Amino acid sequence: MSMSYRKVDSLLSANASGEAREGDSLLIERGRAPLDGELALVRRGAVELLHRWCGEGDDEVVGVVIGIKRKL
Amino acid sequence: MERRILHINTDDFYASVCRLRDPALRGRAVVIAGSPPRGMVVSASYEARGEGVVQGMTVSSARRLCSRGVFVPPDWQLFRRVSRAVFGVLERYSPVIEQASLDEGYIDYTGCGRLFGHVLDAGTKIKSEIARETGLAVSVGAAANKLVSHVASRTAKRAHLVDVYTGYEKPFLAPIPIDRFPIVDIGRASLLQELGISRVGDVLLFTEEIFFVCFGTWGKRLYRGAAGEDHTPVCSRLAPQERMRTEEILEPDRVSRQRLEAVLYRLAEGTGEKLRSERLLARSLVLELRYADGAEVVGKGRLSEPGSDDLRLYETLRGVFARLFTRRVRVRCLAVIVSATEPEPIQRELFVTDVARERTRYLRNTLDTLRARFPRGVAPAFGKAIT
Numbered sequence: 001m002s003m004s005y006r007k008v009d010s011l012l013s014a015n016a017s018g019e020a021r022e023g024d025s026l027l028i029e030r031g032r033a034p035l036d037g038e039l040a041l042v043r044r045g046a047v048e049l050l051h052r053w054c055g056e057g058d059d060e061v062v063g064v065v066i067g068i069k070r071k072l
Numbered sequence: 073m074e075r076r077i078l079h080i081n082t083d084d085f086y087a088s089v090c091r092l093r094d095p096a097l098r099g100r101a102v103v104i105a106g107s108p109p110r111g112m113v114v115s116a117s118y119e120a121r122g123e124g125v126v127q128g129m130t131v132s133s134a135r136r137l138c139s140r141g142v143f144v145p146p147d148w149q150l151f152r153r154v155s156r157a158v159f160g161v162l163e164r165y166s167p168v169i170e171q172a173s174l175d176e177g178y179i180d181y182t183g184c185g186r187l188f189g190h191v192l193d194a195g196t197k198i199k200s201e202i203a204r205e206t207g208l209a210v211s212v213g214a215a216a217n218k219l220v221s222h223v224a225s226r227t228a229k230r231a232h233l234v235d236v237y238t239g240y241e242k243p244f245l246a247p248i249p250i251d252r253f254p255i256v257d258i259g260r261a262s263l264l265q266e267l268g269i270s271r272v273g274d275v276l277l278f279t280e281e282i283f284f285v286c287f288g289t290w291g292k293r294l295y296r297g298a299a300g301e302d303h304t305p306v307c308s309r310l311a312p313q314e315r316m317r318t319e320e321i322l323e324p325d326r327v328s329r330q331r332l333e334a335v336l337y338r339l340a341e342g343t344g345e346k347l348r349s350e351r352l353l354a355r356s357l358v359l360e361l362r363y364a365d366g367a368e369v370v371g372k373g374r375l376s377e378p379g380s381d382d383l384r385l386y387e388t389l390r391g392v393f394a395r396l397f398t399r400r401v402r403v404r405c406l407a408v409i410v411s412a413t414e415p416e417p418i419q420r421e422l423f424v425t426d427v428a429r430e431r432t433r434y435l436r437n438t439l440d441t442l443r444a445r446f447p448r449g450v451a452p453a454f455g456k457a458i459t
């Protein structure tokens with residue numbers, strides 16, 4: 001079980017389904033497959049996006065989002 | 073309903089308040105400390121901390137480490153006034169607020185989302201209101217309980233907000249260094265590190281029973297905490313630990329057991345006086361002992377039955393002290409904290425059976441009245457008479 005931060009850039013914020021915005025940092029849990037309904041950071045081709053996991057598709061899972069850090 | 077607790081931490085509170093009063097201090101290393109050379113560091117700005125100055129250090133040591141630092145005596149009246157203004161803002165967001173200390177507190181935000189929106193939006197509003205009204209910056213931690221929100225705000229630091237989603241407390245806490253976990257004090261952190269437990273996640277490699285056998289109820293609490301469990305409620309009053317702390321910095325450092333026990337009695341008297349003034353009875357006491365070399369040990373003692381009598385508090389403290397004072401090293405500071413209290417029964421007994429206890433109670437109340445009227449010189453403490 002390991003945790004890391006992933007800065008949200010403009011590209012990822014556009015693919016974040018409203019869950020994060022540019023400048024935020026996502027707290028990512030790596031090393032396990034997401035469960036249904038969990039917010040996951042996935043890689044589809046060259047693009048990274050955030051979406052609620054439903055166990056479908058061939059996306060590569062980067063990690064599960066466990067929290068968010070935002071500059072106030 | 074999903075529980076949401078916010079932990080609000082004012083960044084660099086003491087130094088920031090001093091900078092508000094004196095803008096010339098901006099960008100400089102500020103150390104808030106008592107008068108030299110025996111005074112202790114109350115707080116240090118980020119710049120001073122970068123040079124190795126930490127809370128509890130003597131002023132002379134701090135000066136050696138941070139020669140260019142500005143040393144400012146603490147202005148508690150000003151700190152309290154600014155703190156009241158900060159908590160005044162927080163009160164607009166929830167009726168349940170706990171002030172943990174002058175610069176940090178908890179908000180029970182459960183159910184308040186309908187009024188103020190998501191915690192991220194509420195955090196932003198709180199930050200801008202506090203900045204506008206006091207000029208201070210805050211960090212916010214949001215989580216399902218007090219413990220995780222506290223760790224989250226420590227992670228957030230410097231005007232950030234960290235929101236830990238419910239159910240993910242365990243992976244969030246796992247990489248946190250064990251000495252930065254709020255449940256673990258300095259003494260226990262080094263012990264755990266010696267056992268190979270350097271991160272919070274390492275605790276969960278063992279079973280809860282092992283921790284209970286080794287450390288008692290604290291071990292159990294640590295294990296549950298590492299798993300992200302904490303059911304303590306947000307209490308609207310100031311945390312008893314903050315209200316019921318009595319400490320004495322020894323002048324000079326002492327190693328004589330008799331003299332230290334005399335100091336302990338003075339602390340017991342001070343604690344008893346505070347308890348009686350608030351009509352509370354102590355159930356357990358925590359004794360903090362800091363040696364001259366900076367090492368600190370903490371011990372806890374439970375009273376045989378709840379009470380506020382100086383002698384009974386002293387007997388409990390003396391037992392804890394005997395367990396803690398194991399090194400022949402001079403002691404710099406002793407502090408007593410009432411860790412658990414209960415209200416004093418209002419109804420008196422109609423027929424007094426324990427005459428001696430009733431007389432003692434009457435005597436203590438009379439002495440408290442005298443000390444309140446003539447703070448120094450009259451009704452000297454027993455501990456004072458020894459030293």
